[in-house]
Amino acid sequence: MKGKNSAGFFALVISIIAIPFIITNDYYIGVLVFAAFNCLACIGLCLLMGYAGQISIGHGAFVAIGAYTSGILTSKLAWSPWLAMLCGVLIVIVVAFSLGIPALRLKGHYLAMATLGFASIVHIVAVAAVDLTGGPSGIVNIPRLDLFGYVLNSDTQYYYFSWSVVALAVFIAFNLVNSRVGRGLQAIHGSEDAASSLGINITSYKVQIFILSAVFSSISGSLYAYYMNYIDPGPFGVMHSVLLVTMVAVGGLHNIWGALIGAIALSLLPEFLSFLSDYLQVLGIHYQPDYDTLVYGSILLIIMLFLPEGIFDGLASTLRGSKSFYGKLAGRRTGRVQ
């Protein structure tokens, strides 16, 4: 990591450390913990979609597999949460590999539908395999995570832990995109023919990044399970996969910061909307949480129509635009020709 990105990373770390000193309300810290889970999954998805150019509307399924593996192994077999999380990762690697090999040969719409179908199947299994998953009533008594024998009891502790994981994921993602492998992935996105003519094994790269992104999702699911101490199939429907894609797309597909911003923004959106609803009440509009779906969809559509590169790139190019505008002014004043 270097230049602007390492400055951004520094800013991220500082913000992570500082926020609990500014926001002391446990509820909002809890909201940020959920945001961290989404960030983690979205960073992986951004590597897959933004860099390698492969769409997946099925990563909610990997979150679910991570969460359920952790939940089942810790609550029913009393495994250590860490070991259960590792086991979830291993299962997700196997599943992502088996799904990725045939699915990643497909392109565009086909890949999108295949992954969406996969997510749907996993959700159906989560509901129907009552003996294993507890069915609609889910799994209870999932323990909290411990760190070197010290249980993460408070929301603030969990906040620091989960955001440290996000920071690590950001670090990994930036190293990756600026490496030989990252360039290979972007090359595949640019032109598969050209990439393979330069010696890049396209299938292998696509499958590898699919697995890595699935692992990020799986860890996010495990952390969710340990934080909630309870899971049911509700949050793991197809809509969750769609929501992850929405977060990445709204923030900006082609940039890790974009994914991060999108994930944070959409995770905080319901809170913002419920905050806003008090003011809307004054105007005579009775805003209900049920309208959230509509707001999500509208934001996604507006971004895709008017800022297809996402909020982050939109902001960045606006800034760059104004900078070059001033640059031109300065250049003209000193008589320099560009």
Add this chain to the structure above:
Amino acid sequence: MNHTDGTFIDVLQFLILGIQRGSIYAMVAMGFNMIYNATGIINFAQGEFVVLGGLMMVTLTMAFNLSIVFSFILTVLFVIVVGILMERLTINPVKHPTVLRLIIITIAVSIIIKGVAMCFWGKGSHYMRHFSGTAPLEFFGATILPQTLWIFAILFFVVIAYIIFFNYTMTGKCMRACAINRDAARLAGINDRKMVMLSFALSAGIGAIAGIIITPIIQMDYARGAMLGLKGFGAAVLGGLGNSMGAVVAGVLLGVLEALGAGYISSHYMDAIALVILLFVLFIRPSGILGSSEAMRLKEF
């Protein structure tokens, strides 16, 4: 009644149930194909047209007490307008479309339609009266609802209308020309943008019809769109994407397999059956069982 008869009746009952479900998948698949042929886009909001058709019909018949025929026409027109608006407002303005962007746009539209449906119709499922009563008819020992016969008849009618439209009308032929070679069609003076709009209109219309006829049986709710869309897409792929007659056969086949699977394997996993078949087809033979792989390659997928 001996045991063999019982088995036969069971199978027949599952077949009837399966063809009934399959008819809906077939119509969703035809909707997918129309837009796909005109634009190369898979419309992820296809299932939402079905939901919208069903829910609108519920309101018109149950709340406003309009006649079935009148409500039917109004509902189809309403959803066609939604389809046209979707194309005009979200597909047409996109100047530099990438597959990823178009996919996300249609997903966004599906989320919006779903959100609106939830706001207007709530989260519950809605009962609607059957077209002509609920007294079951007997058919070789199995029972069949009058509504099921309506579904068969309307699918038959839609297929005939489809064939006539695409083979014997000028507009239909122009749409086919656009599907085969858009640039050549444009050179021949066909307004291809108009054809795209028309494809969304027709596709929405077919979706609405599917929603209208199935709602008395399944009781529509706002969240059914995704699953209906996925299964309809399964039928479209199984039949060879773009091939609507293939889609009809595949849709019915999928419905029957699903009904048999639900009856003899597990009803809990019923919804998964069609999806597993979808994945299987995509992985083994993405050109579809009934489609040709040569045509597939030409579409550059």
Add this chain to the structure above:
Amino acid sequence: MSNSILELQLLRKNFGGVVAVSDLSLDIEKGSITSLIGPNGAGKTTIFNLVTGFLHPSSGHIRFAGRVLNKIKPHTIAAIGIGRTFQNVQIFPKMSVIENIMVGRHLRSRAGIFYSSILPPFLRNEEKLIRAAAEKQLTFLELEQYAHVPAGGLPLGNQRMLEIARALAIEPKLLLLDEPASGLNARETIAMGELIEKIKQMNITVLLVEHDMELVMDISDHVAVINFGRLIAEGSPAEIQENDDVIAAYLGE
């Protein structure tokens, strides 16, 4: 014979009922510039795609430095030492010019997904080597001033140069250039000709598909004429210019 680097033996490719390449045999001499010419649709690009593994022959053999390439995948063929460019330029538009070339160093570096993620010290060195090699290509092609510009923003002439620089970065023994001068103006075409001759001097065999006859006749050591997937003539540029079959094929087009 023994001096040939690439041998096509009775090469055939059918698409359904259409025969794109028909029992074509051709030897490419090591260190030469060989041009494939012929009318549009003669099967020249199909031959490129067969040699680079994007298509597999229906029958016949492709031998490169003694090794049969028939069923080998494109990325392996690149590793064996064949580089190529594409008729409709295939650069990576969102990556900068230098990054485009750095992708070409893929085969000459080895960091996998794990090491790339955690960036251990020895990788930083490899990264430096990749960058240095890419800069060398950039200098060779005189594209230094564009190093950090997104490749998609370059004019077509520079995009074609970049594509060649990228293909050279894999250090190929054989370089296949698919219409490198198409869309270039007269000045750029001359520069392209000079570049191709420089590449030859680097001991890289060049196989060229090109419609600009002046360029072909100027730089080629050997010319092969293809029509309807068949080889109808081959020889030195001078011989080809006087060949009646060739004249008939072009005029009868």
